[in-house]
Amino acid sequence: MTNATTRPASDYPPGGDAFRHRHLTGIAQLTPWEISYILDAAEQWVELNRSGAAKHDDRLAGLTIINAFFENSTRTLLSFEIAGKRLGADVVNMHAAQSSVKKGETLIDTAMTLNAMRADAIVIRHSASGAVQLIADKVDCPVLNAGDGRHEHPTQALLDALTIRRRLGKVEGLTIAICGDVLHSRVARSNILALTLLGNEVRVIAPATLTPPAMERMHVATFTDMDEGLKDADVVMMLRLQNERMDGAYLPSAREYHALYGLTPQRLEKAKPDAIVMHPGPMNRGVEIDSSIADDPARSTITEQVEMGVAVRMACLDILTRRQRGVPGWN
Ligand code: NCD
Secondary structure, three states: OOOOOOOOOOHHOOOHOOOOOOOOOOOOHHHHHHHHHHHHHHHHHHHHHOOOOHHHHOOOOOOEEEEEEEOOOOOHHHHHHHHHHOOOOEEEEEHHHHOOOHHHHOOOHHHHHHHHOOOOOEEEEEEOHHHHHHHHHHOOOOOOEEEEEEEEOOHHHHHHHHHHHHOOOOOOOOOEEEEEEOOOOHHHHHHHHHHHHOOOOOEEEEOOOHOOOHHHOOOOEEOOOOOHHHOOOEEEEEEOOHHHOOOOOOOOOHHHHHHHHHHHHHHOOOOEEEEEEEEEOOOEOOOEEHHHHHHOOOEEEHHHHHHHHHHHHHHHHHHHHHHOOOOOOOO
C-alpha cells in the first residue's frame, strides 16, 4: 500500500542496509530515512488492520516475543501484544508486579533469565532511564524500548510522526508545539529528536520548573507562555503531568496548572485554524486538556494515535526480526 507520502522501495538502500540496527532503543540512533522506512512499512499494516484481514499475515509464526513491563501500561503493552499476534507470533507478557523483580532480582539477572528462554524479541518498559540499553547489551535477540524512565519512547514518536503525516499530508516543515511536563517525558524527548530530524520546527511550552535544561542544544525554542508558544502552530502535542516521576513540588496545584497551561478552546485559537491536537495518553481531562478538544474528531488525533500504534509496532517487530527469520538480503 502506498499513499502520497510513501516513498518507493527503490528510494531506500537494498535489503538490510535500509535498517541496520539490531535493537530499537531510541530515536537518537536513527537517521531520517530509517524513520521514513518504518513509517512507510507501517502504512501497509494500517490498511490491513482496517480491512480486518490482519490475521492472514503470519510472517512471525514460530517466534516468541516477550513483553517485559516493569512499569504500568495500557496502550503500549496492549498494542505490542496485538501487533505481535496479528503477525502470528506467540506473545508472552511479564508483569513486574508478579515477577522476581519484586523479590529483589537485579535487572541483569532478569535479563539473563529472559535470554535463557530464547525469546526472539523482547519489548521492555522500565522506570530507569538506560535500563533498556543495559538489557539490550546482555541478550541475544532484538530489544525494543517501550519507554525507559524519562529517556526515550521511540515507538511513540514513530506513531506520532505517522499520525501527523497521515493527517497533514507531510511531517516536515511544520511548526509543532509540545506542551506540559516536558521535563519528565520520554514521549517529548523522542518526539523532539524525531520531529527535528525530519525537518520540523519544534517548540516546547512549559513552566520553567518543567522545562529541561539546554533545550537549545536540541534545536528547540522554549516558551513559558502558552498563547505565545501556540502562535501559528500546525500541531499541538499535550503531555500529562507525570507525578510519579516528580520528587518534590514542581507546581502549586493542578487547578493553577490548568489555568496557565491547560489547552482550552480559546487558547487553541492561537494555533493555525486547522491545527491538530495530539496526546499520547493517558490524559487527565480538565488538567492539561479540556474534554471539548479531546473529543473533537476534527482536531483531536488521540484515537488515531492508538490505531497507528498497532501498525507502527507491527512494522518494528517485522523489521527487527528479519535477520533471524532469514529474509533474503537481511543477514
Ligand atoms: C506515555 C508513557 O508511558 O511514557 N504513555 C504512553 O506510552 N502512551 C505518556 C505518559 O505516561 O504520560
